[in-house]
Amino acid sequence: xxxxxxxxxxxxxxxxxxxxxLTVRRGEVISIIGASGSGKSTLLYCVNxxxxxxxxxxxxxxxxxxxxxxxxxxxxQRLGMVFQQWNAFPHxxxxxxxxxxxxxxxxxxxxDSRAVAEKQLVHVGLGDKLExxxxxxxxxxxxxxxxxxxxxxxxxxxxxDEATSALDPExxxxxxxxxxxxxxxxxxxxxxxxxxxxxxxxxDKVAYFDxxxxxxxxxxxxxxxxxxxxxxxxxxxxxx
Amino acid sequence: MGSxxxxxxxxxxxxxxxxxxxxxxxxxxxxxLAIVGGTILGGLFGWLLSIGGRVGAITxxxxxxxxxxxPPIVQLVLFVNFxxxxxxxxxxxxxGTLVLMMYCSALVAQVAxxxxxAVPKTTRWAGRSLGMSYWQDLRYVVLPIGLRAVxxxxxxxxxxxxxxxxxxxxLKAGELMQVSQEMITRTQQPFLILGIAGLFYFALSFxxxxxxxxxxxxxxxx
Ligand SMILES: Nc1ncnc2c1ncn2[C@@H]1O[C@H](COP(=O)(O)OP(=O)(O)OP(=O)(O)O)[C@@H](O)[C@H]1O
Ligand SMILES: [Mg+2]
Numbered sequence: 001x002x003x004x005x006x007x008x009x010x011x012x013x014x015x016x017x018x019x020x021x022l023t024v025r026r027g028e029v030i031s032i033i034g035a036s037g038s039g040k041s042t043l044l045y046c047v048n049x050x051x052x053x054x055x056x057x058x059x060x061x062x063x064x065x066x067x068x069x070x071x072x073x074x075x076x077q078r079l080g081m082v083f084q085q086w087n088a089f090p091h092x093x094x095x096x097x098x099x100x101x102x103x104x105x106x107x108x109x110x111x112d113s114r115a116v117a118e119k120q121l122v123h124v125g126l127g128d129k130l131e132x133x134x135x136x137x138x139x140x141x142x143x144x145x146x147x148x149x150x151x152x153x154x155x156x157x158x159x160x161d162e163a164t165s166a167l168d169p170e171x172x173x174x175x176x177x178x179x180x181x182x183x184x185x186x187x188x189x190x191x192x193x194x195x196x197x198x199x200x201x202x203x204d205k206v207a208y209f210d211x212x213x214x215x216x217x218x219x220x221x222x223x224x225x226x227x228x229x230x231x232x233x234x235x236x237x238x239x240x
Numbered sequence: 241m242g243s244x245x246x247x248x249x250x251x252x253x254x255x256x257x258x259x260x261x262x263x264x265x266x267x268x269x270x271x272x273l274a275i276v277g278g279t280i281l282g283g284l285f286g287w288l289l290s291i292g293g294r295v296g297a298i299t300x301x302x303x304x305x306x307x308x309x310x311p312p313i314v315q316l317v318l319f320v321n322f323x324x325x326x327x328x329x330x331x332x333x334x335x336g337t338l339v340l341m342m343y344c345s346a347l348v349a350q351v352a353x354x355x356x357x358a359v360p361k362t363t364r365w366a367g368r369s370l371g372m373s374y375w376q377d378l379r380y381v382v383l384p385i386g387l388r389a390v391x392x393x394x395x396x397x398x399x400x401x402x403x404x405x406x407x408x409x410x411l412k413a414g415e416l417m418q419v420s421q422e423m424i425t426r427t428q429q430p431f432l433i434l435g436i437a438g439l440f441y442f443a444l445s446f447x448x449x450x451x452x453x454x455x456x457x458x459x460x461x462x
Contacts, residue, residue, distance in 0.1 A: 045365075048369055050365050050368060050369065073368075073371050073372070073373050074371065076370065076371045077370070077371035079369070080369075081365075081366075081369040083362045083365070083366060084362075085362045087360060087362050087363040087365075087366045089363070089366075089367075089380075089381060089384075089385070090385060091384045091385055091388060091459065100370075100380060101367075101370035101371060101372060104372065104376055104380060105370060105371040105372055105376070106371075133461040135461060136461070146366070149366075149370065150369070150370065153370055153371060
């Protein structure tokens with residue numbers, strides 16, 4: 001379970017997250033929607049400790065992410081993350097991209113790490129691209145590579161930060177299908193997205209972010225069908 | 241070489257060629273040490289600059305700027321007189337090597353910093369998000385990506401340092417350039433001797449150029 005309590009995050013004077021409360025139970029898929037700059041990416045960075053926080057608390061299975069003694073390197077192995085920007089390691093083939101962390105972080109042998117990598121690349125539909133360098137992959141393939149790379153650490157949670165926002169429209173579907181596949185397999189996920197139809201399909205809950213606060217959270221039918229908040233209504237009217 | 245040239249050669253013996261080769265050997269030693277040492281130090285300085293923020297830029301950055309912008313020949317003359325004062329009586333070759341090494345490290349520091357900064361923050365975060373430690377991220381993500389980005393700049397620095405090693409001749413270190421100059425005074429054959437010296441410099445720079453070419457070919461995936 002990921003439990004976020006009264007989370008505060010600022011960059012200098014800019015308050016980006018202003019008292020976020022959010023709980024993600026095992027097996028749940030929570031989508032986060034909201035305008036650009038509302039703090040969605042920042043929240044994910046805070047959840048796996050890439051950014052420091054100024055107040056509140058984030059616990060992952062009872063471990064306080066930002067406590068002094070927390071071994072972040074160990075904790076992050078359980079929190080897979082896929083970023084908005086494509087960031088495959090350009091100097092490594094697809095297989096090496098995925099095999100690297102299992103080998104140097106999990107300590108698997110070279111052969112085992114490659115086996116794990118191949119399995120995950122097949123999983124995301126890149127079984128025929130093992131020896132290809134990222135520069136030869138489309139954006140959609142690069143994002144699926146990033147998903148495979150995260151999965152190879154066998155995480156308990158996956159955090160997706162607008163994995164499709166930098167993609168050409170025709171490539172969005174293949175990435176969403178991969179995320180949907182993970183949802184069907186029971187992966188616990190926080191999915192930041194601006195694909196409203198996808199969020200409606202795949203989520204157990206949808207949270208609408210507005211200026212660093214959770215304006216409204218509820219089942220997809222509530223958020224997309226009958227939102228309680230005027231702000232949510234206005235946002236959805238704009239993006240549809 | 242044509243037979244008509246023979247008469248110009250009579251003062252230039254095989255022994256002289258050996259002397260030039262000796263000079264070239266010293267040039268090779270001085271510049272290799274300066275380049276290898278300067279690259280290691282410069283890599284370290286570049287990393288410090290990249291994490292040092294404003295404090296690093298003011299302190300280390302400032303010192304390196306001095307080494308970078310004062311002409312190496314001025315540094316050489318200053319330092320060869322300076323080392324004995326602080327109780328390190330170095331010979332000319334040693335002093336020249338040290339000065340060139342510092343000069344090289346100041347240039348490489350900027351190159352290394354640029355290489356580190358060429359790696360996007362989210363690429364590094366991707367490594368960290370997989371559970372890599374800071375050092376693993378540096379070793380397996382930043383180093384290979386940064387190296388590829390700045391290899392041409394580094395090559396330029398290395399070749400420059402090799403050529404600047406000729407300046408060590410002002411210290412009478414006995415390296416290639418000084419040996420050549422003395423021989424010219426003696427034999428009055430500037431073109432021949434400088435031609436040979438030039439060939440030696442070319443031969444010395446050849447491995448650097450080849451290394452770069454080799455790495456670039458290995459790293460080229462397109
Ligand atoms: N490193 C940083 N330094 C200063 N300000 C930052 C930094 N990162 C983000 N911000 C600011 O924090 C706010 C929230 O940014 P964030 O990237 O979390 O928004 P977002 O909801 O993910 O937006 P988008 O949909 O455009 O990705 C923005 O105003 C942004 O400019
Ligand atoms: Mg974002």
